[in-house]
Amino acid sequence: MSTGSDFLQLRPAAAPAKGLTTWLVDALRTAIRQGRLPEGARLPSTRVLAADLAVSRGVVVEAYQRLADEGLVGAHTGVGTVVTSLARAPEVRTAVGAPVESGPLRMPLPAPPGIAFDLSPGVPDLSAFPRAAWLRAERAVLDDATAADLGYGDPRGSAPLRRELAGWLGRTRGIRAGADDLLVVGGVAQALALLAQTLRARGVTVAAVEDPGSRGARDQMAHWGLGSVPVRVDGHGMRTDDLAASGADVAVLTPAHQFPTGVVLSPHRRQALLGWAAAAERLVIEDDYDAEHRYDRAPVAALQASAPDRVAYTGSTSKSLAPGMRLGWLIAPAPMRADLIAAKHASDLGNAALPQLVVAHLLATGGYERHLRTVRKRQRQRRDALLSGLRAEFPAVRVEGVAAGLHLLVTLPHLAGRADDTELAARIAAAGVFVHPLSWHRRLPGPPGLVLGYAAEPPDRLHEAGRRIARVVR
């Protein structure tokens, strides 16, 4: 295999100054997809490729790691880094045999009145809303807006926002979509509503959902006639063997940071999931609800980046700006788009123009990214304060899902069989802290846990809340 500057004709000079790793990941991913790096192909060693590209070795190591996270390459002792198969058939082992259920509309669960600390998951840090930047952007937008910008617009959304989002999602999530492939919607909730309507019209009656998982998501779909079958989530994400046995042809997942467990879908499972989808023209709905909040390193690329024809990708500004924005996006496989646009048009003609133009301006000027950096730093401090409070009283506490998002999961192996998490959450509420027992988010039996949202409280209060929780749990 040729290496260095000849290897795939890589030209690091074409990369943006601060985005070498992302550039390299994109280039390698594209080569794998296009078959220029076929299954089994061996990548150059990190040392060799770094030297030939005149980049630091860390850039290549990180790029290979990200591709491994996506399941596109694997490391094999004595062989090096090798391209895996994208379309491996799913493993089928056990049946799941779970009921189809729909429930009342509820999102999110409210804290009881009079509680001292509200650690409900899913509530972002609204005090950090970038008021000044928002107003500056809105002023600029209103100065420039033409009459047509404020008229009846394209039901897909304002062109400037779709353009900026396509670029942003490409850079930060590896998404493969142009401005014309993207539908602006009223948050992930509307994306799920439109998808459910479109799938239902095609005869689909059930979707597999994660268990534990988002109750709001399954209620949203149930209203539109799309039932749900729960599929167990373990430490590697949704169990793809259970998924295959479920009989569903549509699966809804939160692969980057599973809600509410915080698990990242493992490379092996990603491959199995995409194989499942490819085997029978199935659909994966990828709810990328909080991927902007990643604390250790760049997040795993979106599933959509690996299989744009099998994945409908959705995200929103709910966790980055505020849920009250009701602004999100949906990138669906091309054959579904006309129906989705018609459904959006028939729902409300399209999203409001002004907030779209403001977000487009924030994206174009870097204001959105600056805000995310600020928020990420704040959230990391909050997460650390909560963890320090928990550990101050209970050093051996087991915590998962800490690398990303706005919540974490306390697992309770030391209490297995001795307490259920609902009863535990009630005792924690009596100590003044509202947390969700994991069982609120599941329909199948599973180990107990506590879901702790840390976005909405300041660090000193989170430390105190953590101590109170730990005193009850230990």
Added chain:
Amino acid sequence: MSTGSDFLQLRPAAAPAKGLTTWLVDALRTAIRQGRLPEGARLPSTRVLAADLAVSRGVVVEAYQRLADEGLVGAHTGVGTVVTSLARAPEVRTAVGAPVESGPLRMPLPAPPGIAFDLSPGVPDLSAFPRAAWLRAERAVLDDATAADLGYGDPRGSAPLRRELAGWLGRTRGIRAGADDLLVVGGVAQALALLAQTLRARGVTVAAVEDPGSRGARDQMAHWGLGSVPVRVDGHGMRTDDLAASGADVAVLTPAHQFPTGVVLSPHRRQALLGWAAAAERLVIEDDYDAEHRYDRAPVAALQASAPDRVAYTGSTSKSLAPGMRLGWLIAPAPMRADLIAAKHASDLGNAALPQLVVAHLLATGGYERHLRTVRKRQRQRRDALLSGLRAEFPAVRVEGVAAGLHLLVTLPHLAGRADDTELAARIAAAGVFVHPLSWHRRLPGPPGLVLGYAAEPPDRLHEAGRRIARVVR
């Protein structure tokens, strides 16, 4: 009958300084509804009541006229002003026998490229968007907003907006509703979508619509499975005899300023319509799309004011601020509300918070009303410029629907049988002016006409456009 200050215990001192007429209309309407003024009751003469209330006689004359417009009272020679019956049964004379049809989604029809003057109806004066007032209001909102204001909110809409709207619609449209009766929606289009979904779920399959009428409205409903049967509109509005013969139990109307003819639903027809609705638990959907633009005097009160249990009222900021706002309201009879709220929640969880709070602020501070006054003056000038252009070339031109709204109708009795309006509109387009032939908005046969929107062009250009149209038409 007692008169003066004893008559209904009227207390003009309780009226707002500049709203005596509205206050008097409200008081009399309430008395009629509550049966304190029963059918056949004679009102005091305008002279007597004015003297006893110590208000100018014009106030009472105007109040009686508005009640007559609503069909609540009638003037009888030798008798005076008498309360009419609200629940008179509808007249049934002729069958309408029209087809149920649904069409592709389209709203509004675009002008062809390269046209010099775009007189499409339904496009407001977007250059008048109150940029400075909007930004000031948004700054004030962001200064005061709590974190909860930007979180997942009430699916019915922000409480401050619902409160302000209930007051505003009560004052300006006679609407009888509290903040909790009102649902904030993504424009009239979403109101129709939610109503269609809710009605369809109850087994309703068809609604009567005005013909000529809004194609967008019927397409919106058709997507959700609610077909439409066209009912003829004449110089008094929708023909209620045709409505009764149509077999539909739901009717969609634009009573204050019919789209596109500009006709105001006559008092007689209002009564017949409400009688039709009351006779069999039927529903009237009142699309009050441009009632804020009335040039001669206060608009006729909304139908909802006369029959809140039979009328679903909807309006929006599309014609007052901009269509791109996607912000409207729906006030439905109480038994439908839970289903409508569930449908709204399942569609998008609720409207975006920030624009709602800004509009609430504009309503509360009077900024909204100031903007409307400015726009109304501009629109009147534009209407007059268009009329003067038409009359400069064709003094006998027949024009209707000029008292309100953002468009007018040129009728063509002198061309009856000699030209169809589609061919005429094509010749006008060749002269550089885009207008809608009336036949684009109808499915039943009827007299030709031209619909001319005057909101989006400045007066000098409208004068010129009017001349060009008249030269073709005469």
